[in-house]
Amino acid sequence: MAELNVEPKKNRPIWIWLVLALLALLAIIFLLRGCDDNDVDRDMDTDTTTATTAATTAGATTGGTTGAMDTDNRTATDADWDDIDRNAPVATYQEITDRDVTVRGNDEYAIYSVDETILFGTDSKEIRAEAAPKLKQVAQSLSQRYNDGQIRIYGYTDSKASKNYNEQLAEERAEAVRNWLTQNGNISADRITVHAVGEADPAATNQTAEGRQQNRRVEIVARRGN
Structure with missing residues (x-):
C-alpha cells in the first residue's frame, strides 16, 4: 500500500496579519474623515448661501429704500423747480423800483x-x-x-x-x-x-x-x- 506524504500546512507569519489590520484601520479612519469633511463643507456652503441670501435681501431692501428716498427727495426738491419758466411773463412788484x-x-x-x-x-x-x-x-x-x-x-x-x-x-x-x-x-x-x-x-x-x-x-x- 502506497504511503501518502502530506506536508504540514505552514502558518503565515503574524506580522502579515498585523500589517493587514493596520491598513484596514487606516482605511476606516480615512473614510470617516472624508465623511466629516463633506459634512463640514455642506454646512459651510449652507451658511455661506444663507449669509449671501440674507445680504442680498438686505441690500435689495436697502437699495429699494434708498431708491424710494431718492425719488422722494427728487419729488420734494429738484422736481419742484422743473416747472420754472425762464420766459415767464414780467411781474410787477411795487417794491421793485430799480430798472436794473x-x-x-x-x-x-x-x-x-x-x-x-x-x-x-x-x-x-x-x-x-x-x-x-x-x-x-x-x-x-x-x-x-x-x-x-x-x-x-x-x-x-x-x-x-x-x-x-x-x-x-x-x-x-x-x-x-x-x-x-x-x-x-x-x-x-x-x-x-x-x-x-x-x-x-x-x-x-x-x-x-x-x-x-x-x-x-x-x-x-x-x-x-x-
Whole structure:
C-alpha cells in the first residue's frame, strides 16, 4: 500500500496579519474623515448661501429704500423747480423800483434777474458797491413775498472762456450774491442754495456782444413754501 506524504500546512507569519489590520484601520479612519469633511463643507456652503441670501435681501431692501428716498427727495426738491419758466411773463412788484432789476414769474415763484455788469466787474467775483441798493430791493421783496420759501441762485456766463473757468466763475458769483443776501439782507443761509450753470444755458446767442452780455447774469429764484 502506497504511503501518502502530506506536508504540514505552514502558518503565515503574524506580522502579515498585523500589517493587514493596520491598513484596514487606516482605511476606516480615512473614510470617516472624508465623511466629516463633506459634512463640514455642506454646512459651510449652507451658511455661506444663507449669509449671501440674507445680504442680498438686505441690500435689495436697502437699495429699494434708498431708491424710494431718492425719488422722494427728487419729488420734494429738484422736481419742484422743473416747472420754472425762464420766459415767464414780467411781474410787477411795487417794491421793485430799480430798472436794473427785472422780475418774471407767477403766484408760485419769481425770477429776479440782475445784469452781470451791474453786479460785478470784468472777470470779478466781488460785488460792486453800486449794486447794493439793487440787491437790497431784491432782499426786501424776498422777505415780503417768499419769507417761508426756498431760494436758488443761478450763475450764468457767456462762452468766451473755457467751460471749467466759466463754471467756476458762475459759482463764485452766485456764492457772492448768497453771502450778500445772508449778511445784508437778513435772509437765512439754510434757505439759499447755489447752482453754477456757467455757459450751459444761454439766454441769447454768444456770437454777438449784446448776446454775450445777456448771458452773463445772475438769477435769484424763489418759490412759495408749502
